[in-house]
Amino acid sequence: MKLELKNKKEYVSIEHNPYEKKGYSRYAKLNSKCPVCKASVCDKDGKIVLLGKWKDKKHGIFVLSDKFDDFKVEYPEQFNYKEKLIVEFICPYCKSSLVLEEQHNCQKCNAPTIMLKVFTRSVIQFCSRTGCKEHKLFLHKDDMWAFMRQIYTDSML
Numbered sequence: 001m002k003l004e005l006k007n008k009k010e011y012v013s014i015e016h017n018p019y020e021k022k023g024y025s026r027y028a029k030l031n032s033k034c035p036v037c038k039a040s041v042c043d044k045d046g047k048i049v050l051l052g053k054w055k056d057k058k059h060g061i062f063v064l065s066d067k068f069d070d071f072k073v074e075y076p077e078q079f080n081y082k083e084k085l086i087v088e089f090i091c092p093y094c095k096s097s098l099v100l101e102e103q104h105n106c107q108k109c110n111a112p113t114i115m116l117k118v119f120t121r122s123v124i125q126f127c128s129r130t131g132c133k134e135h136k137l138f139l140h141k142d143d144m145w146a147f148m149r150q151i152y153t154d155s156m157l
């Protein structure tokens with residue numbers, strides 16, 4: 001899959017929650033969709049539910065946190081997360097692979113990376129290797145307010 005950011009100037013890339021150190025609540029919720037069929041991949045609690053394939057054609061359902069900079073994952077029962085395996089994530093609706101082209105491989109561990117659409121026009125890219133925390137949010141200017149508002153509103157509760 002291609003990482004398509006049509007007008008690069010309209011995006012800022014964010015690697016960590018910019019408000020973390022300012023006393024605001026840590027996380028912004030990513031409203032995630034499949035970049036191919038545009039279906040929401042979130043369950044009723046907002047968590048990201050994806051199919052995953054790993055070595056020897058094993059597959060199962062992975063539940064990822066929808067919060068930016070949070071790395072909690074619920075693994076399928078038969079998956080050994082200690083092996084630091086590479087998982088090919090797949091949209092549960094249209095069954096498209098969410099893996100990006102090789103040129104976008106992880107800068108830290110060289111594993112393929114995964115793309116999801118977030119908010120309306122933004123994109124998140126994250127490493128497919130279990131335990132690697134490399135990720136990047138390409139936040140579109142139209143989604144800036146949605147992203148910041150959540151962090152700010154959370155801090156008022």
Ligand SMILES: [Zn+2]
Nearest residue numbers: 034037091094
């Ligand atoms: Zn899809």
Ligand SMILES: [Zn+2]
Nearest residue numbers: 106109127132
């Ligand atoms: Zn990595």
